[in-house]
Amino acid sequence: DIQMTQSPSTLSASVGDSVTITCRASQSISTWLAWYQQKPGKAPKLLIYRASDLESGVPSRFSGSGSETEFRLNISSLQPDDFATYFCQQYTSHSQYSFGQGTKLEIK
Amino acid sequence: QLQLQESGPGLVKSSETLSLTCTVSGASVSDYYWSWIRQTPGKGLEWIGRIYPSGNTNYHPSLKSRVTISVDRSKNQFSLRLTTATAADTAVYYCARDYDFWGPWGQGVLVTVSS
Numbered sequence: 001d002i003q004m005t006q007s008p009s010t011l012s013a014s015v016g017d018s019v020t021i022t023c024r025a026s027q028s029i030s031t032w033l034a035w036y037q038q039k040p041g042k043a044p045k046l047l048i049y050r051a052s053d054l055e056s057g058v059p060s061r062f063s064g065s066g067s068e069t070e071f072r073l074n075i076s077s078l079q080p081d082d083f084a085t086y087f088c089q090q091y092t093s094h095s096q097y098s099f100g101q102g103t104k105l106e107i108k
Numbered sequence: 109q110l111q112l113q114e115s116g117p118g119l120v121k122s123s124e125t126l127s128l129t130c131t132v133s134g135a136s137v138s139d140y141y142w143s144w145i146r147q148t149p150g151k152g153l154e155w156i157g158r159i160y161p162s163g164n165t166n167y168h169p170s171l172k173s174r175v176t177i178s179v180d181r182s183k184n185q186f187s188l189r190l191t192t193a194t195a196a197d198t199a200v201y202y203c204a205r206d207y208d209f210w211g212p213w214g215q216g217v218l219v220t221v222s223s
Contacts, residue, residue, distance in 0.1 A: 034209035043202055044153070046211030055211060087153065091208035095166050099153040 002026050002090055006100035012108040018076040021103045023088035028068045032091045035064055035073045039084045083107050110134040112203050112214035122223045126190040130203030137184050141206035144188045146199035158206050159186055193221045
């Protein structure tokens with residue numbers, strides 16, 4: 001099984017800051033990676049797929065990069081609505097998916 | 109605008125069958141792949157299985173023996189059945205459109221398996 005490890009687990013930042021969340025895969029996954037945002041009591045929301053493709057309707061301050069085993073989610077100019085938990089997910093093959101453990105982005 | 113909504117009992121007795129339905133609006137269930145995913149504080153997010161427009165399915169290997177996903181095209185719904193439920197199946201269950209990644213998702217339903 002492919003293990004996904006996110007860092008940091010918690011990130012404190014202020015409105016207007018730029019932040020980066022990292023996701024590492026235990027083996028190469030090419031660019032088969034998605035990022036999600038989840039707020040308390042709500043379902044995850046797709047932000048990025050194929051490592052860097054922005055889902056329709058997602059603000060351009062969100063961007064993704066990386067390939068093989070290391071990936072990054074960048075959020076520039078943080079807005080109050082961005083404070084949430086973020087997950088990465090690999091999808092190299094049907095039925096063998098795995099998620100990162102999540103990064104909680106909190107207000108400093 | 110595509111929307112999904114889960115429905116079903118919030119409480120299931122241990123050893124009985126957990127059954128949930130996802131109602132799709134804004135698209136036909138015949139147009140996309142669809143999945144069920146669950147989330148627990150301990151194990152995080154776990155994909156359960158998917159159904160294809162053809163009605164074919166595939167499931168998480170660890171749940172395969174207990175899971176059935178089916179579709180009702182007349183109601184534009186798809187459903188999840190998980191037999192022999194245990195406390196370990198207590199989770200928030202989501203349905204979602206499936207591209208191997210998922211979006212949009214339903215709002216989720218908490219299912220508690222009690223003894």
